[in-house]
Amino acid sequence: DQQVKQNSPSLSVQEGRISILNCDYTNSMFDYFLWYKKYPAEGPTFLISISSIKDKNEDGRFTVFLNKSAKHLSLHIVPSQPGDSAVYFCAASPYNTDKLIFGTGTRLQVFP
Amino acid sequence: NAGVTQTPKFRILKIGQSMTLQCAQDMNHNYMYWYRQDPGMGLKLIYYSVGAGITDKGEVPNGYNVSRSTTEDFPLRLELAAPSQTSVYFCASSYSGENYGYTFGSGTRLTVV
Numbered sequence: 001d002q003q004v005k006q007n008s009p010s011l012s013v014q015e016g017r018i019s020i021l022n023c024d025y026t027n028s029m030f031d032y033f034l035w036y037k038k039y040p041a042e043g044p045t046f047l048i049s050i051s052s053i054k055d056k057n058e059d060g061r062f063t064v065f066l067n068k069s070a071k072h073l074s075l076h077i078v079p080s081q082p083g084d085s086a087v088y089f090c091a092a093s094p095y096n097t098d099k100l101i102f103g104t105g106t107r108l109q110v111f112p
Numbered sequence: 113n114a115g116v117t118q119t120p121k122f123r124i125l126k127i128g129q130s131m132t133l134q135c136a137q138d139m140n141h142n143y144m145y146w147y148r149q150d151p152g153m154g155l156k157l158i159y160y161s162v163g164a165g166i167t168d169k170g171e172v173p174n175g176y177n178v179s180r181s182t183t184e185d186f187p188l189r190l191e192l193a194a195p196s197q198t199s200v201y202f203c204a205s206s207y208s209g210e211n212y213g214y215t216f217g218s219g220t221r222l223t224v225v
Binding site for chain 2: 002004006009034036041042043044045046089098099100101102103104105
């Protein structure tokens with residue numbers, strides 16, 4: 001019963017182009033969404049988040065879009081850089097809790 | 113500025129053995145969590161704690177125990193190791209109400225043979 005789904009296990013993008021990572025969720029009680037980035041042999045690190053009252057949040061090269069009616073969010077990275085190569089996890093938090101439910105991750109590879 | 117420290121980094125256990133995974137944070141965070149990451153399965157919450165003396169089960173608690181006697185430490189205990197517990201374990205901490213503030217440790221890779 002995967003409440004947060006990342007259906008693309010991997011994505012390959014050329015340097016300078018846009019990377020789009022997708023995430024779908026099933027629980028309408030989620031009210032906060034986050035993206036984490038993970039390099040090999042390291043723990044995940046926080047990247048960007050969005051509250052359910054917003055539909056877009058931007059931080060430099062990273063933008064997260066939320067479509068509540070479709071229960072879908074996406075992470076856009078523009079322009080993509082080789083250092084962005086990592087596994088990206090989508091996570092969601094149920095209303096009034098501090099617990100995070102993680103997706104299965106998408107491995108992004110940015111090639112020159 | 114250590115953040116969240118996990119020990120050991122690697123461990124091989126035989127079936128039926130027990131061990132404790134250590135986790136310590138120096139940021140005075142009140143919330144602490146244990147997750148496991150299996151290949152292709154994302155991170156699953158094992159146990160969490162909202163403060164010293166308070167713990168609660170997550171999604172996959174069976175086979176594990178935790179304690180929280182201090183704000184800083186949150187050890188995870190495996191009593192009878194099973195091959196299904198082969199995984200990478202991550203400890204994390206945060207302030208309550210600040211989901212973006214999860215700080216993760218670098219993980220413990222455990223293999224049960």
